[in-house]
Amino acid sequence: MTGIADAVRRSTELRKPLTALINKGCVPVGGIYRLDYDSAIVLTDDFKKHKAGGVPRGGFLLAVAGENTESGFMLEDQEVILLRVRGTAPLPNESELIQTRLAVVRDAGASGVGFDDVTDVLTRNELQQSAFDCEVLGTFYTETDARDAQIEYGADIDNVVVSARYQVFLPSIEVLSWLASYPEPVDNRDALAIGKVRFAATRRKALVAGTDQADVRVDVSDFIGRKTAVFGMTRTGKSNTIKTLVTAVHRYGSEHKRSIGQLIFDPQGEYANVNKQDKTGLRLLGDDDNTVRIYKVEPNSTDIREKPLRINFYDREVLDAGWSLVSEATAPVNTNYSKDFRSAVLSEPDRNDRSAYNRWGWAMVAFYGLLAKCGFQGSSLPQELIIAAQADPMNAFMAANSGAVIQAGRPGSYRVLTSAGALALAEWVGERPGEFPKWHERSNCHFVDIWSVYKYTGVTSAIRSIRAFHGAQSAGDVGEHLWQDMLAGRLAIVDLSSGNDKVAKVMSERIVTHLLNRASERFRADDDPVDMQIIVEEAHNLFERGGRDVADDPWVRLSKEAAKYRMGLIYATQEVTSVDKRILSNTSNWLIAHLNSDHETRELAHYYDFKVWAPSIMRAEDIGFVRMKTYSGKFIVPVQVAKFDHAMVNNARNTAGLASIDFQDEGE
Structure with a gap:
C-alpha cells in the first residue's frame, strides 16, 4: 500500500503546474551557490553546458528547490525563480584554477600533446567548472498547491535562502516559448506569433539545440x-x-x-x-x-x-493649412522681407468687424495673387472675396483689367473673381502706394508684407516647390x-x-x-x-x-x-x-533593433532594463533582431521578428471575408 500511495503522491505532484513545467524537457545546467534579492551565481561546468546545447548571454534560466526522483524532478514548493544570464562570475578558487590552467597550457605546449594528456580526470573536471552571473528577474508561483492553480508572476523574490537545494535548468523549446510569450492571451485569436526567440547574433548552438524554433507570441491588444x-x-x-x-x-x-x-x-x-x-x-x-x-x-x-x-490653396476652408505650408516652405529664406512675409496673419476675422474684415480681404488679395504668380492653377475662387476701396483708383484698375474685379452692390465694395484677378489687382495696388496708401501701412494691413516678396525669387521659388500639393479640383x-x-x-x-x-x-x-x-x-x-x-x-x-x-x-x-x-x-x-x-x-x-551609438x-x-541589453544592441546588426518589451509582458525578450509575407496578408484578408491573393501576378 505504501508503494501505491507514493506513486499516487508523485503522480499528483508531477501534475502541479510548475512541477509539470520543469519536467517538460528542461535540462539541468548547475546549481545556485549564492543568491540575493537581485542576483544569483550559478555553478556549472562545460559538460552540462554542452549537454544543454549552450547557455547564451541574456538567456533565461529557471532556479527551483527540489530533488530528482525516478518519476521526475519534484519541487519542494510551487515557485520557480526566473534568472537571466548577464555574464560569467569568478569562482571562490578562481586564482588557483587560473594557475592550474596556466600550467596545463604550458605543459601541453612544451610537450606537443593535447591538454587531456597532461591532466588527470579529477583535474580535468575541476578545470571545467565555471559560474554564471545572473540577474533575478522574478518568481513564477501558484497561490495554492492545487493541480489547476493559476501560475502568477512577481517581478522580484520574497525570500532569500542559502540552501544548496536550488537546481538550475535551461528551458526546453516548449518552456522557452512559454516564457517568452508570458502571459499569453486568454483568447487565442488575440495572439500574434511575432517571431522566434533569439539571444545572440551567432546562432550555431541555437540551431543545434533547436531553440531557434521557440515561438514568441504577443497579445495584439497590447498595441x-x-x-x-x-x-x-x-x-x-x-x-x-x-x-x-x-x-x-x-x-x-x-x-x-x-x-x-x-x-x-x-x-x-x-x-x-x-x-x-x-x-x-x-x-x-x-x-x-x-x-x-x-x-x-x-x-x-x-x-x-x-x-x-x-488641398485647394484658394479654398478658405483649408486656409490655415495652405498658409502653414507656404510659411514652412519659405522658412529657409532668412531675409527681412521673408520674415515680414511669414509674420502675416491670415486667420479670417469676424465678418461683423467690417474694418478688420476689409484689412484681411486685402491681405487675401495679396496672398491669392502670390499663389497665382507662383503657378498655382485655378481660375475662379471657391468662395467670394469682397474688398472695400475708393472708387476712383478702383475704376482706373477695372478699366485697365476687364473682368478681374466687379462691383459688389453698394458703392466702394468690390468682388475679386479669379486668382488672376487677385494677381493683377495686387500688382496694380503694390506699384501705386500713393493711390492706395492705406494698404501700404504695415500697422494697418498685411497686404504690403505679402506683396513685398513678389519680386524676390528666393521666396517665390520656395513656394513653387509645394505646387504638387495644390489641387484646383480638390474639395475639403x-x-x-x-x-x-x-x-x-x-x-x-x-x-x-x-x-x-x-x-x-x-x-x-x-x-x-x-x-x-x-x-x-x-x-x-x-x-x-x-x-x-x-x-x-x-x-x-x-x-x-x-x-x-x-x-x-x-x-x-x-x-x-x-x-x-x-x-x-x-x-x-x-x-x-x-x-x-x-x-x-x-x-x-518597445522593439529595439541595432543602434550604433552609445x-x-x-x-x-x-x-525598463534596456541597459543590460546595450552591448548586444550596439554589436548585433542582424536584420529583424529586436529586444522587445510589451505592455503586458513582464520582462524584455530578444526576438527574431518574422518576415512580413504572403501568408500574413492572406490570413488577414480571409479573416475579413476576402479571397486569398495569388501573389504570382501581383505587382507586375
Whole structure:
C-alpha cells in the first residue's frame, strides 16, 4: 500500500503546474551557490553546458528547490525563480584554477600533446567548472498547491535562502516559448506569433539545440490604443515590424467585429506601394476604398483605393493649412522681407468687424495673387472675396483689367473673381502706394508684407516647390477625409514621398491636430471614442524634441491625451534622442533593433532594463533582431521578428471575408 500511495503522491505532484513545467524537457545546467534579492551565481561546468546545447548571454534560466526522483524532478514548493544570464562570475578558487590552467597550457605546449594528456580526470573536471552571473528577474508561483492553480508572476523574490537545494535548468523549446510569450492571451485569436526567440547574433548552438524554433507570441491588444516605439538603424527591419503589427491589428479588428482605423504616414512610399521584390504590401489588405485608402500627390485614376493628397490653396476652408505650408516652405529664406512675409496673419476675422474684415480681404488679395504668380492653377475662387476701396483708383484698375474685379452692390465694395484677378489687382495696388496708401501701412494691413516678396525669387521659388500639393479640383480638408476613414475603420496611408521634409512635417502635424480635435469633440459630447492607430515612419523627421508647449506639439498631445480617446501611436526612428521625453515616458511597447551609438543606448537605458541589453544592441546588426518589451509582458525578450509575407496578408484578408491573393501576378 505504501508503494501505491507514493506513486499516487508523485503522480499528483508531477501534475502541479510548475512541477509539470520543469519536467517538460528542461535540462539541468548547475546549481545556485549564492543568491540575493537581485542576483544569483550559478555553478556549472562545460559538460552540462554542452549537454544543454549552450547557455547564451541574456538567456533565461529557471532556479527551483527540489530533488530528482525516478518519476521526475519534484519541487519542494510551487515557485520557480526566473534568472537571466548577464555574464560569467569568478569562482571562490578562481586564482588557483587560473594557475592550474596556466600550467596545463604550458605543459601541453612544451610537450606537443593535447591538454587531456597532461591532466588527470579529477583535474580535468575541476578545470571545467565555471559560474554564471545572473540577474533575478522574478518568481513564477501558484497561490495554492492545487493541480489547476493559476501560475502568477512577481517581478522580484520574497525570500532569500542559502540552501544548496536550488537546481538550475535551461528551458526546453516548449518552456522557452512559454516564457517568452508570458502571459499569453486568454483568447487565442488575440495572439500574434511575432517571431522566434533569439539571444545572440551567432546562432550555431541555437540551431543545434533547436531553440531557434521557440515561438514568441504577443497579445495584439497590447498595441491597440497605446504607444509603441520601434527603434533601429536603417535596414534593420523597422518597416517589416510595422507591417506585421498593422496587419495583425487589421486581422484583430475583423475577428472581433471591431472597427479600428489605422493611419500610416509614409515618407518613402514603401507602405503605399507593393514591394517589387516579394510582391507584398499593406494596400493588399483590401480590394477597394471601403477598406484601404492611399493618399498620393499623383493618384492612379484606375485604382479606386488611391485618393488625392492635395488641398485647394484658394479654398478658405483649408486656409490655415495652405498658409502653414507656404510659411514652412519659405522658412529657409532668412531675409527681412521673408520674415515680414511669414509674420502675416491670415486667420479670417469676424465678418461683423467690417474694418478688420476689409484689412484681411486685402491681405487675401495679396496672398491669392502670390499663389497665382507662383503657378498655382485655378481660375475662379471657391468662395467670394469682397474688398472695400475708393472708387476712383478702383475704376482706373477695372478699366485697365476687364473682368478681374466687379462691383459688389453698394458703392466702394468690390468682388475679386479669379486668382488672376487677385494677381493683377495686387500688382496694380503694390506699384501705386500713393493711390492706395492705406494698404501700404504695415500697422494697418498685411497686404504690403505679402506683396513685398513678389519680386524676390528666393521666396517665390520656395513656394513653387509645394505646387504638387495644390489641387484646383480638390474639395475639403484631407484631415477631415482621414477622420472619416478612421470612423469607418479603414487603413489609410498618406504617401509623403513627393514632398520635402518641411511639407511632410506640416502636413502630418496638421492632420494629427485635426484628428485630436475631432476626438476631443466626441469626448466632450460624451460619445463613444473612435478606435484608431497612427503609425509614423522616420519619426525623427516629424517629431521635435523638447522645444514646444504641449498645446503646440500634436505628437506630445497625442502621447498625453490619446489614451482617453483610444488613439494608439506606433513610431519608428533611428534615434531615441530625437523623440520628446514626454512621448518616451508614455510609451508602452518597445522593439529595439541595432543602434550604433552609445549616446542612443544611454538614453534608452533610462527605460525598463534596456541597459543590460546595450552591448548586444550596439554589436548585433542582424536584420529583424529586436529586444522587445510589451505592455503586458513582464520582462524584455530578444526576438527574431518574422518576415512580413504572403501568408500574413492572406490570413488577414480571409479573416475579413476576402479571397486569398495569388501573389504570382501581383505587382507586375
